[in-house]
Amino acid sequence: MDRASTVGQRPSCEAAARGIAMEEVVLPIGEFDLEMTLESGQCFRWRRVGERGYMGVIGRSVIHARHVPMGHGRVGALAVRVVGGTVPDRLEALIVHYFDLARDYPAILRTLRCDQAFARVAPRRAGIHILRQDPFEVIISFIVSANNHIPRIRRILDRLCARYGEEIWTPFGPMYSFPRPEVLAEARLSELRHECGLGYRDQYVRATARAIAEDADFAQWAEWPTSVLRRRLLALEGVGEKVAECILLFGFHRLEAFPVDVWIARAMRALYFPDRMPRVREIQACAAERFGAYAGIAQQYLYAAFRSSGSRKRQPLPGEGAE
DNA sequence: CTCCAGGCATGAG
C-alpha cells in the first residue's frame, strides 16, 4: 500500500512517511544523564517513553532518545533516532549541539566543587547539562513558569502547542512544534486564558509574542552581550528578574546567568547566609563571585539537590542529613 | 477549607 498517502496532507513529515525504521545514532556521553537533564526544570516538553526513553521536539524534528547503559563501565551512551517530522541532515551534530555534549561538564563541576559549601551538597557526577533550546520557546515557557507548578507548566505548554503549533505525526501519537511568534501574536486572549489555562498570563504571552514577531532583529539577539540582552528581555511583558535569568541561561546559553527562585534562595541562604535571608542582589553577587562564568551550571545542581529534598516542611539540608 | 507554586506588574511610601 501507499504509505505516503496516509500522511499525504502533510508532505513535510518525511520521517513518518518512511515509517520508523530510521537509523539509530549512538553517541558516547560521558557523565551526561538524560533523565536528570530533562527533568531538571529547564525544559517542559520532553516526555518519557518506556523505561529509559524520552521523546521531544527539536525544531521540526521529533527525536526519541534513550540512555544505553554500557557493560561494566560507568559511562553509557545515548541512542537517538528521528521518529517524526523533518529528518536533519546531520542528526549526530544536532544532538551534540542540543544536549551540549561537546562541553567538559565534569571539568566544570570539579572547578565548582573547589567551593567547599557547594561541594557539600552538589552531586559528584556532572549529569545535568544545559540544553540549547529554541529562544522563543524558552521565553514563553518561563513566562508561563512564573508563580506556577511544574506539572501545570507542562500541561499549559502542551495545550499551547497542540492549539497553535504544527502537528507532527509519530508512531507514538501526534506531537506539535512550538508555535511561531506570529501565530501566538494573533491568538485570542480568552482562548489563551481558558482553553490553554494560562490564567492572567494570557496578556504577557501574547504581548511578548507580538513584540518578538514585530522585531526583525530577534534573530540577532543571540549575538548580543549578556547585559544588553538581559535589558531587552526585561522589557518584555511578563519577564522579570528571575525569568530573564532563566531565559539567558536556558534560551541563550549564557552559562553565567543565575536565576534565583524560592529554592535557590533557600539553598544559597543555607550555604552562605546561615543567619538571615539575603536579597536577590546579594545572592547573585555571591554566586558570581564563587561560581563565575559557570554560575548557571552551579545553579542547576543546587536546584536539583534542594528541590528533590524539599517537601514543604523544614528538612535537613542535602548533605547534613545522614552522616 | 487553606496554602503554595522555578514571580510579575503595579502603586504607595
Add this chain to the structure above:
DNA sequence: CTCATGCATGGA
C-alpha cells in the same frame, strides 16, 4: 529606590 499586594489556576 524598596516594599506590599493582587493575581488565575489547580494540586496537595
